Amino acid sequence: xxxxxxxxxxxxxxxxxxxxxxVLPSVPPEPHRNDWEGRRAWDTGWQRMLFDAGYAGINWPxxxxxxxxxxxxxxxxxxxxxxxxxxxxxxNFVGLLHAGPTLIAEATDEQKAYHLPGILKGEHVWCxxxxxxxxxxxxxxxxxxxxxxxxxxxxxxxKIWTSFGHTADYCEMLVRTDxxxxxxxxxxxxxxxxxxxxxxxxxxxxxEGSTEFCEVYFDEVRVPVKNRVGDENDGWRVTMVTLxxxxxxxFVSEMLQSMELVRDLTDLAKKVTRHGSTAWEDAGLRRDLxxxxxxxxxxxxxxxxxxxxxxxxxxxGAGGNVFKVAYTDLRQKLGDIxxxxxxxxxxxxDDMSGLPTGKHVKGRIHALSIGIxxxxxxxxxxxxSERVLGLPKDR
Amino acid sequence: xxxxxxxxxxxxxxxxxxxxxxxxxxDTLHEIEAANGRIERSAWKDIADMGVFSLRNDGxxxxxxxxxxxxxxxxxxxxxxxxxxxxxxxxxxxxxxxxDTIVGLSEVAEPVTVIExxxxxxxxxxxxxxxxRRMAPDALPTDKVERPVEPLTPLRVAHAVTxxxxxxxxxxxARALRLEGTLLxxxxxxxxxxxxxxLAVEYxxxxxxxxxxxxxxxxxxxxxxxMLTRAEVARSAMYAAAVNLEGKGEDDAEHTVRVAKxxxxxxxxxxxxxxIQVHGGMGFTWEVNAQRxxxxxTVLDTHFGNSDDHADAIxxxx
Ligand SMILES: Cc1cc2nc3c(=O)[nH]c(=O)nc-3n(C[C@H](O)[C@H](O)[C@H](O)COP(=O)(O)OP(=O)(O)OC[C@H]3O[C@@H](n4cnc5c(N)ncnc54)[C@H](O)[C@@H]3O)c2cc1C
Numbered sequence: 195x196x197x198x199x200x201x202x203x204x205x206x207x208x209x210x211x212x213x214x215x216x217v218l219p220s221v222p223p224e225p226h227r228n229d230w231e232g233r234r235a236w237d238t239g240w241q242r243m244l245f246d247a248g249y250a251g252i253n254w255p256x257x258x259x260x261x262x263x264x265x266x267x268x269x270x271x272x273x274x275x276x277x278x279x280x281x282x283x284x285x286n287f288v289g290l291l292h293a294g295p296t297l298i299a300e301a302t303d304e305q306k307a308y309h310l311p312g313i314l315k316g317e318h319v320w321c322x323x324x325x326x327x328x329x330x331x332x333x334x335x336x337x338x339x340x341x342x343x344x345x346x347x348x349x350x351x352x353k354i355w356t357s358f359g360h361t362a363d364y365c366e367m368l369v370r371t372d373x374x375x376x377x378x379x380x381x382x383x384x385x386x387x388x389x390x391x392x393x394x395x396x397x398x399x400x401x402e403g404s405t406e407f408c409e410v411y412f413d414e415v416r417v418p419v420k421n422r423v424g425d426e427n428d429g430w431r432v433t434m435v436t437l438x439x440x441x442x443x444x445f446v447s448e449m450l451q452s453m454e455l456v457r458d459l460t461d462l463a464k465k466v467t468r469h470g471s472t473a474w475e476d477a478g479l480r481r482d483l484x485x486x487x488x489x490x491x492x493x494x495x496x497x498x499x500x501x502x503x504x505x506x507x508x509x510x511g512a513g514g515n516v517f518k519v520a521y522t523d524l525r526q527k528l529g530d531i532x533x534x535x536x537x538x539x540x541x542x543x544d545d546m547s548g549l550p551t552g553k554h555v556k557g558r559i560h561a562l563s564i565g566i567x568x569x570x571x572x573x574x575x576x577x578x579s580e581r582v583l584g585l586p587k588d589r
Numbered sequence: 590x591x592x593x594x595x596x597x598x599x600x601x602x603x604x605x606x607x608x609x610x611x612x613x614x615x616d617t618l619h620e621i622e623a624a625n626g627r628i629e630r631s632a633w634k635d636i637a638d639m640g641v642f643s644l645r646n647d648g649x650x651x652x653x654x655x656x657x658x659x660x661x662x663x664x665x666x667x668x669x670x671x672x673x674x675x676x677x678x679x680x681x682x683x684x685x686x687x688x689d690t691i692v693g694l695s696e697v698a699e700p701v702t703v704i705e706x707x708x709x710x711x712x713x714x715x716x717x718x719x720x721x722r723r724m725a726p727d728a729l730p731t732d733k734v735e736r737p738v739e740p741l742t743p744l745r746v747a748h749a750v751t752x753x754x755x756x757x758x759x760x761x762x763a764r765a766l767r768l769e770g771t772l773l774x775x776x777x778x779x780x781x782x783x784x785x786x787x788l789a790v791e792y793x794x795x796x797x798x799x800x801x802x803x804x805x806x807x808x809x810x811x812x813x814x815x816m817l818t819r820a821e822v823a824r825s826a827m828y829a830a831a832v833n834l835e836g837k838g839e840d841d842a843e844h845t846v847r848v849a850k851x852x853x854x855x856x857x858x859x860x861x862x863x864x865i866q867v868h869g870g871m872g873f874t875w876e877v878n879a880q881r882x883x884x885x886x887t888v889l890d891t892h893f894g895n896s897d898d899h900a901d902a903i904x905x906x907x
Contacts, residue, residue: 330869332798355870399875401865401884403736466700469898478897530858538891539701543736546746547701555738562865562883563873570869572808588806 197498199266206263207270213247214278221281227404234319234361237284241316250314251290253441258298258306259314265441265501272446282447285358289313289320293366295439296383300424300432305385309364321362323353323386323410324433330355331573333368334377334430338412340369340384342426346416347371347384349392352409355567359408360395362388372427383429385421392416402543402559442500442510445521449494452525455557456487458550459532466535466549473535482531489524493517512582519574522565529558592828594656601649602656608639609664615878618665618741626743628668628691628709637688641670642677646686651769655776655831659824662780665885667741669693669706671773671892672714679766680723680757682712693726694770696893697750704731705888707745715754720763724754739884771893772834772846775827778853778889782820785857785864785882789813792868792879803867812867816860823849823856844906847899854896857886 199207221240225232244250253268254260263271276282283290294313297306312318329336338351349369356365365386372380388395392415397405424432460483463473473479500513532554533540545552565571579585594602612635621627640647641661644654654674661670672694676682684690693710695702697717704713710726731745758766790813793804803809830849833842861883865872872879890896 325870330798401873401875401880403875468699526862533887534895534897537700537895538698538703541703541738541744541888541891542734543738546734547748549700562862565866566869566873571866572806575808
């Protein structure tokens with residue numbers, strides 16, 4: 195085991211840093227969070243810059259237009275872009291990290307030739323239409339129906355929680371093509387153009403007041419059969435293939451942001467006074483922050499172990515499963531500690547009285563979603579206990 | 590010893606509960622939210638007509654008031670309820686008991702002093718270590734907080750807490766007011782905690798995944814049981830504080846009130862958060878009410894000293 199980077203990894207980091215230093219000053223300021231057109235332009239503009247510099251699809255194989263970087267280089271890429279405050283992957287997330295890898299593994303040459311460059315160049319934004327009102331944790335019970343009619347599928351039903359559904363061009367969509375088959379066996383994976391007739395997109399408000407996810411209703415929406423990826427009724431397997439692409443890097447940017455939050459909160463604690471002394475003089479608070487900071491270091495080490503395991507074996511093991519549970523817990527604790535520290539300054543989503551408090555308040559709300567999105571903590575723990583520890587299944 | 594509410598107390602609580610259900614159903618709260626949390630005078634009058642602000646003048650005791658405020662918390666009734674009650678009870682503020690005067694109370698605090706519902710107040714009380722000062726609501730220079738975490742509690746932030754106003758309470762009298770305010774805030778926190786539990790349990794019974802109600806999964810059962818455990822423990826501390834403050838206990842009233850506020854604050858935030866988790870993605874939406882309890886719990890924790898402040902004071906006395 196060796197935590198030092200190799201010469202070629204260091205060279206990669208240097209080259210990336212030099213490029214970031216050169217281009218970041220030309221990146222416009224981040225648009226307002228509910229300015230969806232502005233955000234789309236910003237996210238895709240950054241993606242285009244990455245593409246032109248050869249960094250797009252950092253972890254995608256070279257033959258499909260990616261850079262073919264190792265998981266460690268991917269880690270370095272995420273680390274440097276975050277540290278230097280480059281734009282985040284944003285709404286290119288589904289295309290680059292989910293739909294793209296699925297297409298690489300399962301799509302026809304024609305589908306790849308059209309869609310992969312669109313994702314890499316920031317020309318196409320993708321969203322994920324998996325969850326439904328009745329199918330969340332139990333995703334395989336999804337009911338959005340697609341009938342075959344000649345060369346088309348005709349879709350009726352609805353999806354929910356579709357992040358960026360209102361700005362996306364394409365949707366990786368799971369539909370029910372055989373309602374009589376066992377639930378995992380009647381699902382098909384489709385490329386849905388979001389402009390298709392019969393789609394009604396209704397933004398949903400999050401508890402923070404942002405409209406980042408949507409409900410999507412389908413009224414006999416026609417999608418050509420040639421948009422199917424994989425075989426009919428084989429969509430569940432197609433979906434699972436993508437999970438194997440996850441190389442332990444999913445939370446790297448988040449982790450770095452958390453580390454910054456802890457540092458910033460520490461700085462704030464040294465400034466903010468309570469009852470005549472600074473918050474930092476409060477041993478209880480110091481200890482809580484030290485625990486959090488130490489746990490973050492440990493999760494960072496776990497991330498590196500997971501990435502190394504993926505590099506060695508091609509897949510992340512148990513460490514990947516426990517990561518999200520531990521990270522969720524940590525972020526929620528951090529949120530509550532920030533609230534106790536900021537006291538009444540934690541009551542506004544924006545900075546208050548010149549103190550940089552807004553990001554801590556928003557971070558505290560965001561922490562509540564981490565235990566829900568992409569598999570709830572309860573479901574993650576079921577997976578850990580059943581698939582990792584081999585305990586008997588309760589289903 | 591008989592540490593269980595009397596039939597009269599249960600009836601009082603039941604009466605307030607059905608009033609709140611009728612007068613402040615979620616639809617009404619959503620309308621208030623859409624109107625930036627502004628208080629409707631007629632609604633305030635209705636609360637006063639229920640006797641909420643005049644409880645003590647009408648011969649009820651502190652523990653009766655605690656039971657009433659538990660219900661107000663449960664129903665997320667917005668507005669400076671505790672402040673107006675305190676003004677009617679401790680200051681005989683004209684019009685407070687009858688609901689004609691809306692009284693707000695702000696603590697001079699670090700890192701910021703905020704005034705809740707500032708645009709609807711008739712009178713502002715400012716509490717600091719020297720006592721309680723009474724002033725016009727616009728006496729302090731303030732800025733509007735554009736996006737308060739809880740839209741039902743609009744805020745202004747004071748950029749300078751200047752001296753001024755008239756000192757109306759100090760010493761023991763100010764301490765007594767603070768103590769009762771702390772207790773009644775704890776009572777509201779207990780109500781918020783129980784309301785999150787009710788909502789989560791109802792959802793867990795109805796929502797199905799994997800062909801069964803999610804409440805059938807032990808993970809979900811345990812979340813609900815954990816919530817109830819914290820809430821019942823906090824409620825016990827809060828009732829004990831109320832009874833001690835009323836002079837019917839054997840413990841130091843201030844100590845018991847601090848314990849109540851500390852535990853009720855933690856319980857309300859825990860139940861708010863866990864209630865969201867039980868709802869899954871729905872819990873993270875604006876529409877679903879689970880988040881409203883979490884937000885109110887956040888606001889109430891900052892009233893009359895947060896959970897850490899009380900823990901510090903308890904430790905100092907140990
Ligand atoms: C911010 C955010 C963004 C999202 N973005 C997308 C997106 O872009 N595309 C998309 O398709 N989806 C998206 N989702 C949806 C997300 O994947 C689901 O919310 C999640 O899978 C949970 O499903 P649910 O909301 O239906 O909750 P439910 O499954 O109904 O869960 C409710 C409660 O029951 C518990 N529970 C359920 N089953 C079990 C079990 N077997 N054992 C123990 N406990 C159980 C859960 O843990 C939870 O506490 C997003 C969600 C959020 C919050």
